Amino acid sequence: MIEVGRKVWAIAEGYIPGQSVSQEHALVSHEAACMLNAGNEDAEVTITLFFTDRDPVGPYRVTVPARRTLHLRFNDLDDPAPVPRDTSYSAVIVSTVPIVVQHSRLDSRNPAISLLSTVAFPV
Amino acid sequence: MIEVGRKVWAIAEGYIPGQSVSQEHALVSHEAACMLNAGNEDAEVTITLFFTDRDPVGPYRVTVPARRTLHLRFNDLDDPAPVPRDTSYSAVIVSTVPIVVQHSRLDSRNPAISLLSTVAFPV
Amino acid sequence: MIEVGRKVWAIAEGYIPGQSVSQEHALVSHEAACMLNAGNEDAEVTITLFFTDRDPVGPYRVTVPARRTLHLRFNDLDDPAPVPRDTSYSAVIVSTVPIVVQHSRLDSRNPAISLLSTVAFPV
Amino acid sequence: MIEVGRKVWAIAEGYIPGQSVSQEHALVSHEAACMLNAGNEDAEVTITLFFTDRDPVGPYRVTVPARRTLHLRFNDLDDPAPVPRDTSYSAVIVSTVPIVVQHSRLDSRNPAISLLSTVAFPV
Numbered sequence: 409m410i411e412v413g414r415k416v417w418a419i420a421e422g423y424i425p426g427q428s429v430s431q432e433h434a435l436v437s438h439e440a441a442c443m444l445n446a447g448n449e450d451a452e453v454t455i456t457l458f459f460t461d462r463d464p465v466g467p468y469r470v471t472v473p474a475r476r477t478l479h480l481r482f483n484d485l486d487d488p489a490p491v492p493r494d495t496s497y498s499a500v501i502v503s504t505v506p507i508v509v510q511h512s513r514l515d516s517r518n519p520a521i522s523l524l525s526t527v528a529f530p531v
Numbered sequence: 532m533i534e535v536g537r538k539v540w541a542i543a544e545g546y547i548p549g550q551s552v553s554q555e556h557a558l559v560s561h562e563a564a565c566m567l568n569a570g571n572e573d574a575e576v577t578i579t580l581f582f583t584d585r586d587p588v589g590p591y592r593v594t595v596p597a598r599r600t601l602h603l604r605f606n607d608l609d610d611p612a613p614v615p616r617d618t619s620y621s622a623v624i625v626s627t628v629p630i631v632v633q634h635s636r637l638d639s640r641n642p643a644i645s646l647l648s649t650v651a652f653p654v
Numbered sequence: 655m656i657e658v659g660r661k662v663w664a665i666a667e668g669y670i671p672g673q674s675v676s677q678e679h680a681l682v683s684h685e686a687a688c689m690l691n692a693g694n695e696d697a698e699v700t701i702t703l704f705f706t707d708r709d710p711v712g713p714y715r716v717t718v719p720a721r722r723t724l725h726l727r728f729n730d731l732d733d734p735a736p737v738p739r740d741t742s743y744s745a746v747i748v749s750t751v752p753i754v755v756q757h758s759r760l761d762s763r764n765p766a767i768s769l770l771s772t773v774a775f776p777v
Numbered sequence: 778m779i780e781v782g783r784k785v786w787a788i789a790e791g792y793i794p795g796q797s798v799s800q801e802h803a804l805v806s807h808e809a810a811c812m813l814n815a816g817n818e819d820a821e822v823t824i825t826l827f828f829t830d831r832d833p834v835g836p837y838r839v840t841v842p843a844r845r846t847l848h849l850r851f852n853d854l855d856d857p858a859p860v861p862r863d864t865s866y867s868a869v870i871v872s873t874v875p876i877v878v879q880h881s882r883l884d885s886r887n888p889a890i891s892l893l894s895t896v897a898f899p900v
Contacts, residue, residue: 412541412623412654418781420846420879421811421894425803434548434617435640442544444581444621458813458846477543477581477621494803498813498846498877500781508621508652510543515892517804522892523638525544525647526772529877529896531781535664535746535777557671557740558763565667567704567744600666600704600744631744631775633666646761646768648667649895650775658787658869658900680794680863681886688790690827690867723789723827723867754867754898756789769884769891771790773898 412446413506416531419499422457424483426493427517437516439482441501441528444508445472451503457491458498465489472507501528535569536629539654542622545580547606549616550640560639562605564624564651567631568595574626580614581621588612595630624651658692659752662777665745668703670729672739673763683762685728687747687774690754691718697749703737704744711735718753747774781815782875785900788868791826793852795862796886806885808851810870810897813877814841820872826860827867834858841876870897 425437445451450473456466468485472478482491482499491497501509512525548560568574573596579589591608595601605614605622614620624632635648671683691697696719702712714731718724728737728745737743747755758771794806814820819842825835837854841847851860851868860866870878881894 410539410654412539413652416779416781418813418815418877420813420877420896421809421848421881422846423848440544442619442621444541444543444623446541446579446581446621446623456815458815458844460846460848464844475581475587477545477583477619479544479546479583479619496811496846496848498811498815500813500815508541508543510649510652512544512647513892513894515890518888518890519641519643521638521641521643521645522890523636523645523647524881524892524894525636525649526879526894526896527543527649527652529782529879529899530652531779533662533777535662536775563667565742565744567664567666567746569664569702569704569744569746598704598710600668600706600742602667602669602706602742631664631666633772633775635667635770642764644761644764644768646759646770648759648770648772650666650772653775656785656900658785659898686790688865688867690787690789690869692787692825692827692867692869721827721833723791723829723865725790725792725829725865754787754789756895756898758790758893765887767884767887767891769882769893771882771893771895773789773895776898 411506413508414530415503417501417509417528419511419528422497424493425515425517429516429519435516439513440479442479442510443472444477447505448474449505450474451505451507453503456500534629536631537653538626540624540632540651542634542651545620547616548638548640552639552642558639562636563602565602565633566595567600570628571597572628573597574628574630576626579623657752659754660776661749663747663755663774665757665774668743670739671761671763675762675765681762685759686725688725688756689718690723693751694720695751696720697751697753699749702746780875782877783899784872786870786878786897788880788897791866793862794884794886798885798888804885808882809848811848811879812841813846816874817843818874819843820874820876822872825869
């Protein structure tokens, strides 16, 4: 199989709204990194978060198994520290094997939810 | 004519909301892969879907004729199996000739529909 | 000055909703190709539209002057033919000098307008 | 550390809506350039704005410190001149060291806010 993806990705615009119109899992305000590992080896992934006025936090560690996808919510990260809400951040994602990373946000501060999604920047 | 596009594309973030505020075709919650074949040869396209906790499903097969565009709804795929709703997935798209692929979602769980669109990742 | 951009761009997902909640120019449903010419020579741009079940239409011709930006609404194209509403299409954009192209849609079928924007695919 | 990003970026589609449903900082209509500097040297960044029918304006100058992110609102730029509202513009961003740039808009003309975000075009 051909290699699908890159080993380093960057997401410049991170922001988890602190408010949600609903606490239902699908509709709570959240950000996610959707990571596709189309290859035959597990991907060991480390995530580092960057902030405006303090040192980077990380690494967060996660595995994306071979031939699987993982839609990871930044809301769920808590080791070494939870991701602060209502705070601008960026993320650098490094994988042991090529993956594809897409970034999305569901903003439900408003009853009319708003979505955005972009392919992360491949380094 | 110059070649427009690539032969392999990846969409990391797939998700078809199971709810829709309307069953009107244009407004039902859906995801689409918009595929442009600007060349003079038909594109034979195969799509493989990746999931969180089970093996990939596919290939789905579709033709994009020469000098045509195809806005394919993932909702309409059913061979070898329909795409589950409310379920995270990813897609790898392989074409016999260069094409351009864009991914979009219309989320109409809410009366205020929400749209997103990204160019897929060219491999 | 360094060259900013590419000479060929593709937009796979085109669709102008036929309905608008308002006929105010800023809020009518529309699609635009935002073209930046950061260089010192005028850009002569030709646009070809591709459809699902008929031959391509074009070229549409437009000039983006040196050191200017042009936010061109597809709604306003009419030579050689207007762009049909509620119809899937794609576009290939060719320029005599490097430009940067971004594609956007404002969908105001619903009182809660929805926006999307993506950088076009650079060929 | 590997270099993350590029030194020149372009945003073709700029537009700050002049209306906002709320004057709350988080919800006022705005555009931002989110700039990640994952390296160990400060990034000295200059921004030039391009318009439809007048000469470019700039440079605007800003620093993104080493290992920090800066989510810069175009609304806040005022030297050499504020960014006009309800006006199409484009931006070219040049940095002394590699950075990653993402562009976003929050449109709150409507009570149902609408978001968009794209990775800027890396030159």
